[in-house]
Amino acid sequence: MGEAVFDLARRARFAGLSGNFSLGHEILDGAVAQAGEDAGARAWIAIERGRLFNSAGEPARALPFFSEAWELAQRAGDHDLAVDAAHMLAIASDVEAAERWVEVALDYIEAQRASPHWRGMLHHNLGWTYFEAGRFEDALGAFRRDEAIRETSGNAQTLKVARYAVVRTLRALSRVDEAIALGERVVALADAANDAAPYVYEELAECYAVKGEMAEAQRFAARAQAILSENASFVRDEPVRLARLATLAAGAAAAD
Numbered sequence: 075m076g077e078a079v080f081d082l083a084r085r086a087r088f089a090g091l092s093g094n095f096s097l098g099h100e101i102l103d104g105a106v107a108q109a110g111e112d113a114g115a116r117a118w119i120a121i122e123r124g125r126l127f128n129s130a131g132e133p134a135r136a137l138p139f140f141s142e143a144w145e146l147a148q149r150a151g152d153h154d155l156a157v158d159a160a161h162m163l164a165i166a167s168d169v170e171a172a173e174r175w176v177e178v179a180l181d182y183i184e185a186q187r188a189s190p191h192w193r194g195m196l197h198h199n200l201g202w203t204y205f206e207a208g209r210f211e212d213a214l215g216a217f218r219r220d221e222a223i224r225e226t227s228g229n230a231q232t233l234k235v236a237r238y239a240v241v242r243t244l245r246a247l248s249r250v251d252e253a254i255a256l257g258e259r260v261v262a263l264a265d266a267a268n269d270a271a272p273y274v275y276e277e278l279a280e281c282y283a284v285k286g287e288m289a290e291a292q293r294f295a296a297r298a299q300a301i302l303s304e305n306a307s308f309v310r311d312e313p314v315r316l317a318r319l320a321t322l323a324a325g326a327a328a329a330d
Contacts, residue, residue: 079105079115083122090126098126114150117143121159124166133166140166153188161192165199172203194223194232201239205246214243234260234271241277250281257281272301276315279322288325295322 082105089098102119109115124139140162147156157179164175176196183192201216217239224233237260244253257278264271275298282291299319302308309316 076112076115079109079112080118082108083118086122087125090122090129095126095130099123102126112150113146114152114155117146117150117152117155117159120146121155121162124162128162128166136166137163153182153186154192156186157182157188157192161196161199164196164203169203169207169209172200176200190227194220194228194236197223198236198239201243205239205243210243210246214240214247217243230263230267230269234264234269234274238271238273238277241274241281245277245281245284250284254278254281254285270301272298272305276302276319279319283322292322292325295319295325299323 082101086098086101086105089095089101102123105115105119109119120139121143124136124143127133127136127139140159144156144159144163147153147159160175160179160182164172164179167175179196180193182188183190197216197220201213201220204210204213204216217236221233221236221240224236228236237256241253241257241260244250244256257274260274261271261278263269264274275294279291279293279295279298282288282294295318299316302312302316302319
């Protein structure tokens, strides 16, 4: 029963990621009867129901489902799922509640020996909560904690994501030279690994534009645009950023 419900919950998540929220809810509706009184199965349904509402821009409707998942996952002894639920409660909450849930989740990881991979993610997501609230110094602290964790226990991709957040926040704080130094380091490592870092290219383009170093701004904008213009979700969700990159990249083309 549990595996069947888990599979349905995973399908519902994929539907949500593609923006088909109604299909996701239909899939979860079908999973309810199969879950019965199984606390773990019901926790999976609750957390994915909450994710669907949160992704649809309805965090207030998501919160009760994340709370249900938190309680049910603990009852089932599924500690990683419990941390996931706490992490989602932090994401869907206001800043003060997010801070509390991150502390709850970090304490729970230590007490229950849940997977430590959650620690970096918790700091990372709290950083974006701070960032969106305009609390850039707090955001930088959270992102630096994530970066330190990824340096010791992450991989190249998670470290790149962590450092992008640091670069973005340094720019928001007008610490442009520091942002460029770290961004150039990220790009050098990515280039050496034949990897792409389009969001870091974008940040470097903006940072160099602030400094008036337009040749560098245009070069990095062109690199970012070449990749992000092929990213369907970025094209759909970030038209202003894409237009900005196109403007800078056009300057690069004219300079050539």
